[in-house]
Amino acid sequence: xxxxxxxxxAGRDFIRDIIDADIAxxxxxxxxxxxxPEPNGYLHIGHAKAIWINFGVAQEYGGRCHLRFDxxxxxxxxxxxxxxxxxxxxxxGFDWGRHLYYASDYFDQLYDWAEHLIRSGKAYVDDLPxxxxxxxxxxxxxxxxxxxxxxxxxxxxxDLFHRMRDGEFPNGARVLRARIDxxxxxxxxxxPVLYRILHAAHPRTGTKWCIYPTYDFAHGQxxxxxxxxxxxxxxxxxxxxxxxDWLIDNLPVPSRPRQYEFAxxxxxxxxxxxxxxxxxxxxxxxxxxxxxxxxxxxGLRRRGVPAAAIQxxxxxxxxxxxxxxxxxxxxxxxxxxxxxxxxxxxxxVLRPLKLRIDNYPSGSGEELVAVNNPEDATAGTRRxxxxxxxxxxxxxxxxxxxxxxxxxxxxxxxxxxxxYFVTCREVVKNAVGEVVELICTYDPATRGGNAADGRKVQAxxxxxxxxxxxSAEIRLYNLLFDRAEPDxxxxxxxxxxxxxxxxxxxxxxxxxxxxxxxxEPVQFERQGYFCLDPLSGPNRLIFNRTVGLRDSWTKAxxxxxxxxEKI
RNA sequence: UGGGGCGUAGCCAAGUGGUAAGGCAGCGGAUUUUGAUUCCGCGAUACGGAGGUUCGAAUCCUCCCGCCCCAGCCA
Numbered sequence: 001x002x003x004x005x006x007x008x009x010a011g012r013d014f015i016r017d018i019i020d021a022d023i024a025x026x027x028x029x030x031x032x033x034x035x036x037p038e039p040n041g042y043l044h045i046g047h048a049k050a051i052w053i054n055f056g057v058a059q060e061y062g063g064r065c066h067l068r069f070d071x072x073x074x075x076x077x078x079x080x081x082x083x084x085x086x087x088x089x090x091x092x093g094f095d096w097g098r099h100l101y102y103a104s105d106y107f108d109q110l111y112d113w114a115e116h117l118i119r120s121g122k123a124y125v126d127d128l129p130x131x132x133x134x135x136x137x138x139x140x141x142x143x144x145x146x147x148x149x150x151x152x153x154x155x156x157x158x159d160l161f162h163r164m165r166d167g168e169f170p171n172g173a174r175v176l177r178a179r180i181d182x183x184x185x186x187x188x189x190x191x192p193v194l195y196r197i198l199h200a201a202h203p204r205t206g207t208k209w210c211i212y213p214t215y216d217f218a219h220g221q222x223x224x225x226x227x228x229x230x231x232x233x234x235x236x237x238x239x240x241x242x243x244x245d246w247l248i249d250n251l252p253v254p255s256r257p258r259q260y261e262f263a264x265x266x267x268x269x270x271x272x273x274x275x276x277x278x279x280x281x282x283x284x285x286x287x288x289x290x291x292x293x294x295x296x297x298x299g300l301r302r303r304g305v306p307a308a309a310i311q312x313x314x315x316x317x318x319x320x321x322x323x324x325x326x327x328x329x330x331x332x333x334x335x336x337x338x339x340x341x342x343x344x345x346x347x348x349v350l351r352p353l354k355l356r357i358d359n360y361p362s363g364s365g366e367e368l369v370a371v372n373n374p375e376d377a378t379a380g381t382r383r384x385x386x387x388x389x390x391x392x393x394x395x396x397x398x399x400x401x402x403x404x405x406x407x408x409x410x411x412x413x414x415x416x417x418x419x420y421f422v423t424c425r426e427v428v429k430n431a432v433g434e435v436v437e438l439i440c441t442y443d444p445a446t447r448g449g450n451a452a453d454g455r456k457v458q459a460x461x462x463x464x465x466x467x468x469x470x471s472a473e474i475r476l477y478n479l480l481f482d483r484a485e486p487d488x489x490x491x492x493x494x495x496x497x498x499x500x501x502x503x504x505x506x507x508x509x510x511x512x513x514x515x516x517x518x519x520e521p522v523q524f525e526r527q528g529y530f531c532l533d534p535l536s537g538p539n540r541l542i543f544n545r546t547v548g549l550r551d552s553w554t555k556a557x558x559x560x561x562x563x564x565e566k567i
Numbered sequence: 568u569g570g571g572g573c574g575u576a577g578c579c580a581a582g583u584g585g586u587a588a589g590g591c592a593g594c595g596g597a598u599u600u601u602g603a604u605u606c607c608g609c610g611a612u613a614c615g616g617a618g619g620u621u622c623g624a625a626u627c628c629u630c631c632c633g634c635c636c637c638a639g640c641c642a
Contacts, residue, residue, distance in 0.1 A: 012581080013580095013581095036642090037642095038641085038642050040641090040642085070642065072641095072642080073641065073642075075641095076641075076642090126640095129640095130639085130640055133640080134638070134639085137638055138569090138638070139569085139638060140569055140570080140637075140638060141568090141569050142569075142638095143569080144638085171640085172640060174640095175640050176640095177640095184569095184570080185569045185570035185571085186569090186570050186571070186637080187569090187570075187637055187638050188570095188637075189570095190638085193639085193640050195640085196640035197640080198640085212640095214639090214640075214641085214642090215641070215642045216642095219642085235572070235573090235635080235636070236635090236636055236637080236642095237636095237642090238571060238572065238636075238637090239570075239571055239572090239636070239637050240637090241571090242571095261572090263573085263635095268578080274642095316579080316580095316589095316590055316591075317579060317580085317590095317591095318579060318580050318581085318590090319580095320573095320579085320580065320581095321572075321573065322572095322573050322574070322579095322580090322635095323572095323573070323574095323634080323635055323636090324578080324579060324580090325578075325579090326578070326579055326591090327577085327578040327579070327591060327592065328578095329578080329591060329592055330578075330579070330590080330591045330592085331591095332591095333590090333591060333592090334591095336603090336604090340603080340604060341604095345601080371600095374599095374601085374603095374604075375604070375605095404602095406602080407602090415600060416600095417600060417601075418600070419600095448600085449600045450600075457600090458602095459602075460599095460600045460601065460602095461601095462601075523601085523603090525601050525603085526601045526602080526603070527601090528603095549601075549602095549603050549604090550602095550603065550604090551602070551603080552602055552603090553602045554602090555602095556602090
């Protein structure tokens with residue numbers, strides 16, 4: 001059965017179990033979910049998990065997923081974020097179709113329902129200032145006490161609430177509170193605030209309102225209005241569920257949504273907190289929300305991470321209720337897995353070292369054939385030009401190699417990929433003793449890379465022709481933070497990895513890379529996966545390293561390996 | 568002696584009384600014109616701890632320990 005295969009791919013988790021049970025018990029006939037971002041920042045990979053769950057589950061059950069902006073606080077929300085969020089969700093591969101909503105679409109209905117609560121004696125206008133309200137709310141271990149305004153008459157409450165709406169009072173003067181239980185163990189039930197006065201223009205409703213519903217009063221009711229069946233959110237809202245249910249129970253809402261919580265995603269060596277990410281952007285620690293070092297979807301996209309890899313990653317990480325920190329290596333794995341199959345191969349020398357082949361005829365050289373992608377036969381081949389003067393990677397030569405180093409060294413023969421075997425005959429140094437050029441000889445009988453006599457070499461090096469290679473800037477990105485679990489509470493700067501961006505300006509890449517296009521991944525052989533950066537221009541190639549290839553050589557000789565990737 | 572959650576290998580995570588899936592990482596080995604990819608093999612006498620129930624417990628009960636969330640007129 002095909003559907004079985006699909007389920008295995010999607011994975012099983014407690015949320016799907018709940019939905020299965022609901023359908024089996026006929027508690028619901030359709031599955032409607034929603035992804036409810038607040039437009040006050042960019043989406044990050046943690047949101048990708050929530051998006052994947054909400055849209056994915058709806059898709060699997062033939063239901064639908066709404067995109068609903070939770071825009072109940074005009075002092076923090078902006079249109080720029082709304083646009084960015086839509087763009088990122090589409091890029092990730094999901095579509096809400098015609099189901100685009102805003103909590104602000106329901107402000108009129110919400111207002112009516114607030115009056116409904118007042119009329120039924122379940123809400124009241126409180127004049128307590130914020131600080132007094134806090135004191136009277138009690139503490140985690142002590143019950144709160146009732147506000148002196150708790151027993152106002154319905155008429156008085158209605159009058160005051162109308163006047164709040166009509167702008168008679170300044171910010172903070174009064175709030176509408178639910179009348180529940182000031183002694184409840186759950187703080188959310190100690191007469192939570194439902195409406196507050198905010199004289200601020202709203203991106204969508206303009207100046208129509210000067211009172212706005214709180215998250216608690218807006219969320220569940222919006223779910224009910226839209227017919228959401230399963231309202232999936234993260235663990236910190238668990239304590240809000242009794243309030244969510246209380247409101248649904250006490251209001252004439254058109255449907256009965258249920259809230260379920262799952263643990264949010266945490267990634268090692270990074271931070272998935274809008275507060276901190278916003279800080280990084282505002283303080284200039286990164287170049288913007290789309291800085292390739294950012295865990296935002298915009299940053300990952302610019303870095304070259306395919307949407308498919310992000311989906312694969314969140315699927316592998318799984319959904320559960322236990323807080324956890326996922327190893328960044330798992331993300332890297334998903335990225336490589338996708339890119340290995342799709343990225344065409346090219347040769348690029350990041351840190352060039354000149355190599356001259358003494359016995360190779362001078363002139364324009366010759367054309368050789370290179371495979372575009374050994375993982376994909378349909379990717380075809382391309383021609384590359386070999387010549388007397390080339391560049392190889394500095395790291396591929398050592399004058400005094402340790403035993404396990406089997407690349408080029410004095411007197412040693414290696415293969416130049418798709419070309420010939422070359423042997424290092426002489427090392428040229430400058431005045432300060434740095435190696436500046438290697439003089440080699442080649443074996444004409446090894447054209448294409450195989451020796452007629454069957455002899456082997458231990459290494460194959462990538463190279464570019466000195467005559468036709470083009471210059472490029474290459475940006476190597478490393479972990480943004482030094483520690484697996486950064487302390488973002490105090491000194492953020494102290495936690496940042498000083499080597500998070502290493503820019504190489506002397507790189508030389510094969511001519512075919514001059515035609516690289518935005519959004520197309522490429523593998524620089526033996527180096528990693530790269531992509532063109534949007535800042536590239538006609539005469540300026542800039543490549544971002546998405547992720548390096550797995551590398552058991554540098555790994556073997558790493559001594560300070562704290563999990564921090566070295567350049 | 569507030570309320571709500573969570574604890575299964577280095578990191579995720581299945582498992583819902585019948586004798587510990589899978590993935591990532593790691594370590595061996597094979598193949599290899601990318602030290603890549605691919606392929607093969609290796610890890611929990613044990614599920615935070617201690618008791619108990621049971622023929623049998625990661626799964627049920629009791630107590631204990633640890634971690635997370637909640638005292639915004641943020642979401």
